[in-house]
Amino acid sequence: MTNSIKIKQISIGTDLPKIAVPITGTDAETVLLQANQIKCLNPDLIEWRIDCLTTMPSLSDLLQILNELTTLVDPIPIICTFRTMQEGGQQPLSETQYLELLNGLAADDNVAILDVEINHNIVALQQVVHKLHAHQAIALSSFHSFETTPEQVFMQNTLKRMQRIDADIFKLAVMPNTKMDVIKLMEFTQIASIRYPNPIVTMSMGKLGQLSRIAGIVTNSAITFASMDKQSASAPGQMHIEQLKNIFKVIK
Numbered sequence: 001m002t003n004s005i006k007i008k009q010i011s012i013g014t015d016l017p018k019i020a021v022p023i024t025g026t027d028a029e030t031v032l033l034q035a036n037q038i039k040c041l042n043p044d045l046i047e048w049r050i051d052c053l054t055t056m057p058s059l060s061d062l063l064q065i066l067n068e069l070t071t072l073v074d075p076i077p078i079i080c081t082f083r084t085m086q087e088g089g090q091q092p093l094s095e096t097q098y099l100e101l102l103n104g105l106a107a108d109d110n111v112a113i114l115d116v117e118i119n120h121n122i123v124a125l126q127q128v129v130h131k132l133h134a135h136q137a138i139a140l141s142s143f144h145s146f147e148t149t150p151e152q153v154f155m156q157n158t159l160k161r162m163q164r165i166d167a168d169i170f171k172l173a174v175m176p177n178t179k180m181d182v183i184k185l186m187e188f189t190q191i192a193s194i195r196y197p198n199p200i201v202t203m204s205m206g207k208l209g210q211l212s213r214i215a216g217i218v219t220n221s222a223i224t225f226a227s228m229d230k231q232s233a234s235a236p237g238q239m240h241i242e243q244l245k246n247i248f249k250v251i252k
């Protein structure tokens with residue numbers, strides 16, 4: 001049982017949950033500006049939410065921005081994420097375009113970690129993961145539900161699908177409707193972290209789910225997302241990175 005993955009100087013799945021802060025800029029200039037500000041806050045990881053760009057650049061322009069970003073925030077690893085609208089993203093992209101984008105990103109050496117949504121063609125996703133592994137990059141497979149916390153069986157099957165595509169890290173972001181939903185997700189996470197050799201990342205979104213974002217020490221959720229300010233949060237319930245760091249100082 002490994003449960004941890006090393007990328008640059010960061011070990012995901014050991015010690016405290018690693019803190020990831022999203023860049024949600026709507027154009028290249030703002031993306032680089034936010035990256036600079038986030039770097040000063042010293043997160044473990046930075047997520048670039050590519051879908052937040054108002055105009056989708058060509059692949060070569062996108063890779064050029066990523067190249068600048070990588071140099072700017074070095075040595076902090078970047079998670080590249082295009083969140084589709086079906087899973088709460090900002091930008092419409094057809095299925096073909098999404099898979100083309102993942103393939104383009106997966107082949108680029110600057111991509112350290114790529115978010116791979118699990119609800120797409122499994123063979124196509126396997127190819128993307130294969131490409132990532134060819135240059136030692138990490139596949140972080142994800143599932144989002146902004147309405148409910150799905151049944152345990154559904155979440156188990158989702159993790160199994162992530163295993164089938166050979167993803168390295170498995171992430172579930174779900175919405176609680178009751179306090180029990182938050183507790184159930186945290187219990188599910190703890191059990192899954194024992195069952196799977198991969199780091200598991202979960203969050204119960206919204207105000208009600210905030211406890212899950214600080215509970216990784218107990219649940220073994222390996223990454224937690226925090227924001228640099230309210231406007232740039234990428235999901236409901238994210239705390240400010242300084243708040244989260246202070247809480248970790250108290251409870252670790």
Ligand SMILES: O=C1C[C@@](O)(C(=O)O)C[C@@H](O)[C@@H]1O
Pocket residue numbers: 022047049081083115142171173203205225226234235236238
């Ligand atoms: O998948 C996730 C988790 C997240 O939705 C959250 O709830 O913090 C935030 C997203 O930016 C990220 O891609």
